[in-house]
Amino acid sequence: MADSPTDQEHQRHDGSGAAAGTPAIDYLRISITDRCNLRCVYCMPAEGVTSISHGEVLTYEELELFTRAARASGITRVRITGGEPLVRRGAVDFVRMLGAIDPDLRVSLTTNGVLLAQHAVALKEAGLRRVNISMDTLDPDAYKRITRVGRLEDAIAGLHAAIDAGLDPVKINVVVLKGLNDDPLPFAELSRELPVQVRFIEYMPYFGEPGKWFLPSRLIKARLASMGRLQEVEPPEGWGPAGYYKLPGAVGLLGFISPVTRHFCSSCNRLRITADGKLRTCLFDANGFDVKGEIRAGAGAERLREIIEGELARKRVEGGHNKPPGRRERAGDHMSRIGG
Numbered sequence: 001m002a003d004s005p006t007d008q009e010h011q012r013h014d015g016s017g018a019a020a021g022t023p024a025i026d027y028l029r030i031s032i033t034d035r036c037n038l039r040c041v042y043c044m045p046a047e048g049v050t051s052i053s054h055g056e057v058l059t060y061e062e063l064e065l066f067t068r069a070a071r072a073s074g075i076t077r078v079r080i081t082g083g084e085p086l087v088r089r090g091a092v093d094f095v096r097m098l099g100a101i102d103p104d105l106r107v108s109l110t111t112n113g114v115l116l117a118q119h120a121v122a123l124k125e126a127g128l129r130r131v132n133i134s135m136d137t138l139d140p141d142a143y144k145r146i147t148r149v150g151r152l153e154d155a156i157a158g159l160h161a162a163i164d165a166g167l168d169p170v171k172i173n174v175v176v177l178k179g180l181n182d183d184p185l186p187f188a189e190l191s192r193e194l195p196v197q198v199r200f201i202e203y204m205p206y207f208g209e210p211g212k213w214f215l216p217s218r219l220i221k222a223r224l225a226s227m228g229r230l231q232e233v234e235p236p237e238g239w240g241p242a243g244y245y246k247l248p249g250a251v252g253l254l255g256f257i258s259p260v261t262r263h264f265c266s267s268c269n270r271l272r273i274t275a276d277g278k279l280r281t282c283l284f285d286a287n288g289f290d291v292k293g294e295i296r297a298g299a300g301a302e303r304l305r306e307i308i309e310g311e312l313a314r315k316r317v318e319g320g321h322n323k324p325p326g327r328r329e330r331a332g333d334h335m336s337r338i339g340g
Contacts, residue, residue, distance in 0.1 A: 024074070025270070025315060025316070027075065027076075027079070027269050027270040027271070028067065028070050028075045028079070028270065028271050029079045029272045030078060030080055030081065031083065031272070032058075032081070032083075032091065032094065033088040034057075035084065036087065036112070037115070038149060038150045039149055040147050041146055042146075042213060056276045056292075057276060058275070058276070058277045062277075062295050063273070065295065065301065066273065068101050069302075069305040069308055070304075071102055072301070073308045073312065075105075075271075077108070078106070078107050080094070080098075080108070080109045082110075082111075082275075083275065084115070085109060085111060086119055087115070093126070095107055095126040095127055098127070099126065099127030107128055107129060108128065108130040108131065108132065109123065110173070111133060111158070113157075113158030113159055114154045116133070117157040120161035120164070121161075121165045123165070124165040124166055124167055130167055130170070130171070133155065133158060133159055133170065134175070135152075135156075135159070135173070136174050136175050136176075138152070138190065139181075145180065146180055146181065159172070163194065163195065168195075169236060171198075172190075172196055172199065173199055174187060175203055176202065176203060177203055178214060182219075182220070184220050185223070185226070187254075188254060190252070191253060192247060192252070193251070194252055195252050196252040198254050198255065199254075199256070200254070200257070201259070202217055202257065202261060203215070203260075216258070216260070217256040217257070228247055230245040230246070231247075232245055233246050236253070241257050241258075241259070241267070242257045265282070268282070271308070271311065271312070271315070273291060277295070278292075279308070279311055281311055289307055
């Protein structure tokens with residue numbers, strides 16, 4: 001069903017101990033840095049934000065230890081995020097470290113694509129399976145306005161490098177901002193030409209002026225009517241809140257993610273660990289567990305697994321009762337530190 005949880009989202013691992021009908025919490029997002037080479041208008045102020053010091057960021061070895069514990073607790077997929085993860089030295093080696101934990105652990109990356117052309121082949125060889133590229137417009141001037149400092153040609157080069165390297169799927173995340181990038185037709189044309197999954201994402205009004213940029217998915221979908229009939233298709237492999245469609249003759253797909261108008265908190269299957277070592281059950285979780293403190297006090301895999309199991313239990317209790325985005329405040333950390 002479009003814009004609603006799929007049956008796959010409600011299946012659990014055997015022996016998980018969760019009640020029937022609750023989602024399998026099997027997905028970990030790891031923010032490896034809060035730094036970014038762009039300054040997108042909906043993500044951070046023009047001057048940027050004060051970065052945390054290198055000593056406050058979890059090392060790759062600490063993240064690898066934590067991920068081993070998470071894998072033992074039922075995590076089957078890991079997404080590396082930032083900030084912009086490719087600005088951190090050693091990101092390719094970290095992908096390889098994660099792959100060595102378990103060959104069945106599925107490792108993916110979310111990036112703005114600006115540095116991807118330099119790293120796509122190495123990432124694929126290190127074991128990366130898939131990539132999400134945040135690219136909000138195909139218009140160079142609009143791209144400059146949204147990112148403040150970016151060049152669209154760099155992101156496009158990263159997109160093609162990812163496809164050429166054999167990463168699959170390649171997804172394009174488009175945060176729709178009313179008045180800035182709310183014409184979906186160029187991306188629809190792109191889906192006809194390239195084997196990509198373009199996902200139009202409702203802007204979540206975290207900061208002031210909640211009505212300034214918000215545009216519901218239904219209006220974006222309506223604006224695609226001139227392209228021909230949108231054929232609803234089964235969601236591709238892997239968990240996701242998007243409803244997917246295909247245009248006639250297209251090789252790619254179009255998706256719609258609607259966290260405001262059709263929020264999906266009750267079917268969320270993910271945990272997050274922030275760049276500074278807080279384990280969060282949700283973007284809006286103000287009670288993140290200080291994993292870094294535990295690790296640096298000597299915690300091993302068993303203690304970390306105990307922490308993870310406790311947070312999984314908390315998420316199962318709290319998840320279905322969360323208020324939709326736009327009606328609550330997120331945790332105090334900046335988005336670039338939480339990991340999107």
